[in-house]
Amino acid sequence: xxxxxxxxxxxxxxxxxxxxxxxxxxxxxxxxxxxxxxxxxxxxxxxxxxxxxxxxxxxxxxxxxxxxxxxxxxxxxxxxxxxxxxxxxxxxxxxxxxxxxxxxxxxxxxxxxxxx
Amino acid sequence: xxxxxxxxxxxxxxxxxxxxxxxxxxxxxxxxxxxxxxxxxxxxxxxxxxxxxxxxxxxxxxxxxxxxxxxxxxxxxxxxxxxxxxxxxxxxxxxxxxxxxxxxxxxxxxxxxxxx
Numbered sequence: 194x195x196x197x198x199x200x201x202x203x204x205x206x207x208x209x210x211x212x213x214x215x216x217x218x219x220x221x222x223x224x225x226x227x228x229x230x231x232x233x234x235x236x237x238x239x240x241x242x243x244x245x246x247x248x249x250x251x252x253x254x255x256x257x258x259x260x261x262x263x264x265x266x267x268x269x270x271x272x273x274x275x276x277x278x279x280x281x282x283x284x285x286x287x288x289x290x291x292x293x294x295x296x297x298x299x300x301x302x303x304x305x306x307x308x309x
Numbered sequence: 310x311x312x313x314x315x316x317x318x319x320x321x322x323x324x325x326x327x328x329x330x331x332x333x334x335x336x337x338x339x340x341x342x343x344x345x346x347x348x349x350x351x352x353x354x355x356x357x358x359x360x361x362x363x364x365x366x367x368x369x370x371x372x373x374x375x376x377x378x379x380x381x382x383x384x385x386x387x388x389x390x391x392x393x394x395x396x397x398x399x400x401x402x403x404x405x406x407x408x409x410x411x412x413x414x415x416x417x418x419x420x421x422x423x424x425x
Contacts, residue, residue: 195317197316197317199315199404200315201311201415201416202313203311283412284412284415288407296399298392300319301367
């Protein structure tokens with residue numbers, strides 16, 4: 194099944210794509226940065242840096258933490274953080290619809306005889 | 310300026326994105342795999358493997374070579390190869406239009422106060 198991997202490049206070093214979005218979704222689900230990091234097999238530090246980069250990129254925080262700072266005490270998404278996820282998933286699905294409906298050649302429908 | 314980096318994932322290992330598309334464009338422009346590879350600072354072997362992966366993925370060749378096989382004798386795109394490029398660039402531009410018109414939050418218009 195054809196899928197997309199879309200990275201939004203705001204600037205050379207400011208990018209948001211499937212990895213950061215998945216991390217935010219896992220934080221929402223687990224209520225914890227360290228548990229989300231573990232689920233993605235990354236260090237707490239790396240998860241923290243990714244979140245910090247999204248905050249800086251959009252100039253608005255995507256998560257709330259319970260005990261001052263980005264502690265291990267628990268984390269929830271801000272409304273803005275939830276909007277970033279929702280909007281990204283909607284955008285991804287709209288692009289997938291475009292690909293399927295208008296670009297069958299690119300989506301390889303009708304090709305890949307050897308594999309189908 | 311916000312841009313997109315879109316990878317079409319046909320299968321776990323079958324992907325086409327900006328790198329392979331740029332390589333095909335350079336082959337069309339320079340008429341040579343080795344010159345296209347040099348322009349992208351990759352080895353001839355790596356360029357050859359990337360092209361071969363596109364051929365296999367779509368089950369149809371994207372380039373013609375002059376002297377039997379993928380020699381260094383010169384290469385041009387097949388009509389199919391040109392369609393892959395054109396279609397990818399059209400799709401990319403349609404997705405960029407969608408992002409700008411329907412997802413300003415994601416495109417960070419109005420955010421990034423510190424940087425704009």
